Every structure is written in structure tokens, then in C-alpha cells.
Amino acid sequence: MDPLSSTLSALADPTRRAIIARLAAGEATVNELAAPFDMSLPAVSKHLKVLERAGLISRGRNAQWRPCRLEAAPLKGIADWIERYRDFWTHGFDRLDSYLDELQRNEKSDHE
Amino acid sequence: MDPLSSTLSALADPTRRAIIARLAAGEATVNELAAPFDMSLPAVSKHLKVLERAGLISRGRNAQWRPCRLEAAPLKGIADWIERYRDFWTHGFDRLDSYLDELQRNEKSDHE
DNA sequence: AGGTTAATTAACTTTTTGGTTTATTGCAGC
DNA sequence: GCTGCAATAAACCAAAAAGTTAATTAACCT
Missing domain, CATH: 1.10.10.10 (Winged helix-like DNA-binding domain superfamily/Winged helix DNA-binding domain)
Incomplete structure (x- = not known):
């Protein structure tokens, strides 16, 4: 796993x-x-x-x-993972913005 | 659950x-x-x-x-939960400090 | 050595999970 | 009213999770 x-x-x-x-x-x-x-x-x-x-x-x-x-390490792992989605609950998830952010983000990181 | x-x-x-x-x-x-x-x-x-x-x-x-x-809400729930443990990976977990912090924290929040 | 305590292992049970295949529901379009 | 596509439901299966009790290991103490 x-x-x-x-x-x-x-x-x-x-x-x-x-x-x-x-x-x-x-x-x-x-x-x-x-x-x-x-x-x-x-x-x-x-x-x-x-x-x-x-x-x-x-x-x-x-x-x-x-x-x-x-x-500490695994807890940090979760914190890092969830950080990607912070936009969703901070700026009231404007979907188009999120989409563009996501595209940028995917260029340099994994998809897990 | x-x-x-x-x-x-x-x-x-x-x-x-x-x-x-x-x-x-x-x-x-x-x-x-x-x-x-x-x-x-x-x-x-x-x-x-x-x-x-x-x-x-x-x-x-x-x-x-x-x-x-x-x-968004459940993701925020996780982010909030894990936030309590941030000290562990930021300030190199001095255990006594953490203990005192935790005691303070427990006075006004749940234990989940 | 014998007894006590800390903790794990073994064997077993029950429930949940993650998947399958087959059948069913609901809507669209000719 | 058929046909076809989107999606879910049903029935089933294997493996994993979460617990139990009983047995075992390991260290300490007198």
C-alpha cells in the first residue's frame, strides 16, 4: 500500500x-x-x-x-496532500480558477 | 461513523x-x-x-x-484536525513544549 | 528458581471493503 | 415504441479489519 x-x-x-x-x-x-x-x-x-x-x-x-x-513525517505527508485543495474552502471555489490552478500544478507534481 | x-x-x-x-x-x-x-x-x-x-x-x-x-467541508475538517499537530514537523518537536501546548489546547476543544 | 508484570502471538469470529458479473432503471432520439 | 447509453442495484466472492480469549515471550524482583 x-x-x-x-x-x-x-x-x-x-x-x-x-x-x-x-x-x-x-x-x-x-x-x-x-x-x-x-x-x-x-x-x-x-x-x-x-x-x-x-x-x-x-x-x-x-x-x-x-x-x-x-x-512527524506521515502527518506532514497528509498536510502536504490536503494543501492542494485549500483553495476550495478559502476562496469560495470558483471552478474555472481552480481548474487553471490545477493544470499549472499538475505540470510539476504527481497526481496522487 | x-x-x-x-x-x-x-x-x-x-x-x-x-x-x-x-x-x-x-x-x-x-x-x-x-x-x-x-x-x-x-x-x-x-x-x-x-x-x-x-x-x-x-x-x-x-x-x-x-x-x-x-x-469543501470535509476536506477542511481534515485540515483543521491535522493543524493541531503542525508543531511536530515545524519546530523540531520539543516534547515538553508540545505537552504544555496540548494541555492548553485540551481545555477548550475536544479530544478526537 | 519461581512469580509477576508488560507486551505480543496465535487462533478464531464477525463485519466491512473492493471488486466482479448480470440485471434493472431512466432518459433521449429516431 | 424500440434502441442505445448512463448509471445504479443485486448477488456474489475473496481478502482485510477489528475485535475476542488463551497462550507465549521477555524482563524484572525477591
């Missing part, structure tokens, strides 16, 4: 977004991350694996704990 | 993102949207339904055609 798709699908789950929000406040262990949820520990462990495979978190090892840390 | 989750999961598919990119250039019919893909028409029709249910597109009726139009 392409990076943007895996980032977006990782973030499409509210549990995982809550984990991300928690990690924005600093590192945390698996049990700490699992505490707020009415869900088994293996379920949270799986969510973490999804986030890790998407590159959104990384994990260290400290004795028997695996502290999780938020990683 | 909450709005942010359905928006993100709708966008987690490269075919659907390509459709969005195409619609940024202006309205298009289902057949026009389907043309670039090596995929049956019903498959594209389903993708459009996913986008529509997420509010990312709306559809008019013009004789036998259903022109699709890009809608």
Missing part, C-alpha cells in the same frame, strides 16, 4: 486518533495507552502495530516496556 | 483520491470519472457512493447524467 493510503487508513479509526492525540503529549507505554479504552490489550497492541506500519509511531525498548513515540 | 473517520477512510483509497483530484478540475460525470481506471463501472459507482456518504462530493442530475462536484 502506498504511504499516503496507509497513513490515512491508520488515522481513519477514532481509537488510533485518540492514541495519536495522547502521544502528542509525550511518550507512553502500551498499557498507558490502553488504559482509556474499553478494549482488550491485544486489541490496542494491534492498533499500535497499524500505526507503526504507517510510520506514525516508533517504539523503543526500556526493560519490559515499549515506549511509543509520535513520528 | 463519526464525520472525521468517514472522511479519512474515504480518502484512504488511491482510486478515490484520484477521483477527488479530477473533480478539483471541475464537475464530471460517472463515465468521465471512470475512464482512467482499469475497473468496472459499478466499482467506480461504489467509490462515488463512499465519497458521497462522506460528504466529499455531491451529485446533480442532468438528463441521464449525474454530474459530480467536489465539496
Whole structure:
């Protein structure tokens, strides 16, 4: 799966977004991350694996704990992607202008 | 499903993102949207339904055609959501600062 | 060594997703 | 009123997602 798709699908789950929000406040262990949820520990462990495979978190090892840390790059990837569409909600999407902008934009970037 | 989750999961598919990119250039019919893909028409029709249910597109009726139009609100929803994490990739994520910022932020907004 | 805690793995279930093919609806134009 | 084209609906299938419980690994502690 392409990076943007895996980032977006990782973030499409509210549990995982809550984990991300928690990690924005600093590192945390698996049990700490699992505490707020009415869900088994293996379920949270799986969510973490999804986030890790998407590159959104990384994990260290400290004795028997695996502290999780938020990683910036994939979030930036999404921010960059969505930036292309900012015109739509700022200038009340004049379609002809957008079309011309888009043509220009496509000359030097991908179409993802 | 909450709005942010359905928006993100709708966008987690490269075919659907390509459709969005195409619609940024202006309205298009289902057949026009389907043309670039090596995929049956019903498959594209389903993708459009996913986008529509997420509010990312709306559809008019013009004789036998259903022109699709890009809608701004859900995209803005994502941009707003991700904005909270901008500190992570701009100022090289000093974790203590982020933590304090986050605490402030949580006092007046949700946790999604 | 034995027990406890942190976390993952395994095996399994259910639901959702993304695609197919075939059939159906709705409109246009001769 | 047929024929043809745009689009959706129906029925089906395979694979992936999200959860469960039970078992396992790994590290610490006394």
C-alpha cells in the first residue's frame, strides 16, 4: 500500500486518533495507552502495530516496556496532500480558477 | 461513523483520491470519472457512493447524467484536525513544549 | 528458581471493503 | 415504441479489519 493510503487508513479509526492525540503529549507505554479504552490489550497492541506500519509511531525498548513515540513525517505527508485543495474552502471555489490552478500544478507534481 | 473517520477512510483509497483530484478540475460525470481506471463501472459507482456518504462530493442530475462536484467541508475538517499537530514537523518537536501546548489546547476543544 | 508484570502471538469470529458479473432503471432520439 | 447509453442495484466472492480469549515471550524482583 502506498504511504499516503496507509497513513490515512491508520488515522481513519477514532481509537488510533485518540492514541495519536495522547502521544502528542509525550511518550507512553502500551498499557498507558490502553488504559482509556474499553478494549482488550491485544486489541490496542494491534492498533499500535497499524500505526507503526504507517510510520506514525516508533517504539523503543526500556526493560519490559515499549515506549511509543509520535513520528512527524506521515502527518506532514497528509498536510502536504490536503494543501492542494485549500483553495476550495478559502476562496469560495470558483471552478474555472481552480481548474487553471490545477493544470499549472499538475505540470510539476504527481497526481496522487 | 463519526464525520472525521468517514472522511479519512474515504480518502484512504488511491482510486478515490484520484477521483477527488479530477473533480478539483471541475464537475464530471460517472463515465468521465471512470475512464482512467482499469475497473468496472459499478466499482467506480461504489467509490462515488463512499465519497458521497462522506460528504466529499455531491451529485446533480442532468438528463441521464449525474454530474459530480467536489465539496469543501470535509476536506477542511481534515485540515483543521491535522493543524493541531503542525508543531511536530515545524519546530523540531520539543516534547515538553508540545505537552504544555496540548494541555492548553485540551481545555477548550475536544479530544478526537 | 519461581512469580509477576508488560507486551505480543496465535487462533478464531464477525463485519466491512473492493471488486466482479448480470440485471434493472431512466432518459433521449429516431 | 424500440434502441442505445448512463448509471445504479443485486448477488456474489475473496481478502482485510477489528475485535475476542488463551497462550507465549521477555524482563524484572525477591
